[in-house]
Amino acid sequence: MFIGENPIHIKVNDKSDIANLVLMPGDPLRAKYIAEKFLNNAHEVTSVRNMLGFTGTYKGHKITVMGSGMGMPSMSIYAFELFHFFDVTDIIRIGTCGAVNKEAAVGEILLSNSVYSESNFAYTYNDYKENVVIANKDLNDKIKNSAKNLNMEDKLHEGMLTTMDVYGPYIDYDRVINRIPEEYKDKILGEEMEAFALIHIANSMNRRATAMATVADSKFSNIVMSIEDRQKSLDDMIILALESIIQ
Numbered sequence: 001m002f003i004g005e006n007p008i009h010i011k012v013n014d015k016s017d018i019a020n021l022v023l024m025p026g027d028p029l030r031a032k033y034i035a036e037k038f039l040n041n042a043h044e045v046t047s048v049r050n051m052l053g054f055t056g057t058y059k060g061h062k063i064t065v066m067g068s069g070m071g072m073p074s075m076s077i078y079a080f081e082l083f084h085f086f087d088v089t090d091i092i093r094i095g096t097c098g099a100v101n102k103e104a105a106v107g108e109i110l111l112s113n114s115v116y117s118e119s120n121f122a123y124t125y126n127d128y129k130e131n132v133v134i135a136n137k138d139l140n141d142k143i144k145n146s147a148k149n150l151n152m153e154d155k156l157h158e159g160m161l162t163t164m165d166v167y168g169p170y171i172d173y174d175r176v177i178n179r180i181p182e183e184y185k186d187k188i189l190g191e192e193m194e195a196f197a198l199i200h201i202a203n204s205m206n207r208r209a210t211a212m213a214t215v216a217d218s219k220f221s222n223i224v225m226s227i228e229d230r231q232k233s234l235d236d237m238i239i240l241a242l243e244s245i246i247q
Contacts, residue, residue: 006085009048009077009078010048010053010066010078010082012046012053013045017046017055018045018046018053019063020062022064023063023064023065023092024065024075024079024198025065025067025068026069026193027067028051028053029067030234031053031067034065038242039065040058041056043056046066052067053066053067054066058242059246061246063242063246071194072121072165072193072194072196072197073121074194075194075198079091079197080201083201083207084205088207089208091208092211092241092244092245093195093198093209093210093213094212094237094238095194095195095211096216097110097161097190097191097192098168098173098192098215098217098218098219099189099220100173100177100188100190100218100219101186103159104215105223106215107215107230108155108156108157108214108215108233109152109215109236109240110158110189110213111144111157111158111212112135112140112161113137113140113158114134115132115135115195116163116180116188117165118176118180119163121197121200122200125204126204131181131184133203134203135209135211136208136210139208139209139245140210143212144158146244147240149243150239150240152236156240157189159189160188160189161189161190161192161211162180162190162191163193165193192211198211212241213237214234214236214237
């Protein structure tokens with residue numbers, strides 16, 4: 001294995017530029033938005049390949065927010081480098097997903113207690129042969145407690161996500177669902193593209209990670225959120241993640 005002494009995809013002036021606590025949206029421009037709107041004294045710390053990362057403070061706590069890109073390969077690069085080279089302890093993914101269960105409505109938030117994937121990602125990474133990874137319970141407990149304090153309990157749903165190698169709306173997702181073992185099929189609330197990789201790497205390195213995703217669309221609904229409603233839902237998730245990660 002060749003890792004080297006320095007990260008290849010994150011370049012900072014000093015190792016301390018990256019906080020121990022990290023929020024990871026997929027979109028680097030969303031990372032910029034979060035830093036500018038929610039963090040104090042935020043400054044850009046890395047921009048390799050335009051994957052922007054920013055560090056600032058939230059209620060006195062040092063926080064880094066950095067994009068992951070789309071899909072497990074991209075997520076795995078940045079998650080690994082954050083954990084390995086910068087001693088990051090906690091990462092919360094904050095993204096969007098499609099709902100595949102009637103329990104979750106458009107605009108609500110899904111919290112992963114586990115993630116299913118039929119991908120070979122984990123087997124390639126370190127010979128892990130299971131199709132399910134378990135999110136960090138301590139982080140999830142903090143998120144649920146923060147949701148209660150923020151009066152957001154009713155819009156937060158904890159359950160299983162599934163991470164796909166392809167963008168769900170562009171394929172016949174029911175065909176994939178029908179392949180999933182019966183023991184998991186009815187548990188899955190939503191589908192996305194990054195959570196499995198993040199959580200597997202965190203578990204493999206004895207770090208803490210979980211994933212939240214705002215429901216952007218649902219196979220059970222024709223609702224199309226306005227730009228304003230979509231941003232409000234994302235802001236709610238961002239605030240929930242920030243309040244949780246500093247506990």
